[in-house]
Amino acid sequence: VAAIALLWVRRQVQVPLIEVIELLRQRIDEEADVHLTVESRDEVGQLAAKVNELLSTAFIGEGEVQSILATAADGILTIDSLGLIERSNPAAQLMFGRTGNQLLGLHIGLVVPPYEQLPISTLNLGLDDLLEGEVGHVDYELTGQHADGTIFPMSITVGQLPSVDETRYVLV
Numbered sequence: 541v542a543a544i545a546l547l548w549v550r551r552q553v554q555v556p557l558i559e560v561i562e563l564l565r566q567r568i569d570e571e572a573d574v575h576l577t578v579e580s581r582d583e584v585g586q587l588a589a590k591v592n593e594l595l596s597t598a599f600i601g602e603g604e605v606q607s608i609l610a611t612a613a614d615g616i617l618t619i620d621s622l623g624l625i626e627r628s629n630p631a632a633q634l635m636f637g638r639t640g641n642q643l644l645g646l647h648i649g650l651v652v653p654p655y656e657q658l659p660i661s662t663l664n665l666g667l668d669d670l671l672e673g674e675v676g677h678v679d680y681e682l683t684g685q686h687a688d689g690t691i692f693p694m695s696i697t698v699g700q701l702p703s704v705d706e707t708r709y710v711l712v
Contacts, residue, residue, distance in 0.1 A: 614712050621707040623648040623655060637687030648711075652696070654682050 609616055615632030619625050628636075628643040636643065636651045649655040684694045701708040 617643070617648070617711045618701060619648050619709050619711065626708070636684065651685055652682055652694070653685055
């Protein structure tokens with residue numbers, strides 16, 4: 541009886557869940573429609589419907605963030621704890637004279653030469669207050685460097701991004 545029950549659970553629950561995970565992975569990799577086909581009204585069908593609902597919410601949120609970044613007049617960069625640029629908006633790309641792909645993975649010190657004053661450096665100026673939540677951001681008057689070598693003055697506001705994995709920052 542236990543073996544039959546195990547086979548039934550495997551066929552009715554485990555195999556459909558594995559198929560759902562694989563389908564999601566494939567659709568995300570192909571940047572195709574990520575929504576699942578709901579084929580039944582049982583627990584697996586209800587799970588698929590809930591996954592579709594959550595995915596819709598996530599993609600709407602990501603679309604809004606992309607729209608805000610694309611239309612912002614100020615340059616916006618996100619960087620990791622090592623100072624590597626993870627994301628840039630069109631205003632930042634114009635300001636530094638580089639495309640988004642050229643900025644991606646570039647160290648902040650190559651576009652903001654006095655980066656050692658930012659909290660991502662080993663000096664961590666102002667970072668203690670930022671991490672304790674007493675200050676939502678820290679402001680700096682620094683210089684930026686365009687791809688053609690031109691140096692220009694900048695006012696940068698640095699805030700910490702919420703992240704479970706590592707400390708990340710947004711620079712505006």
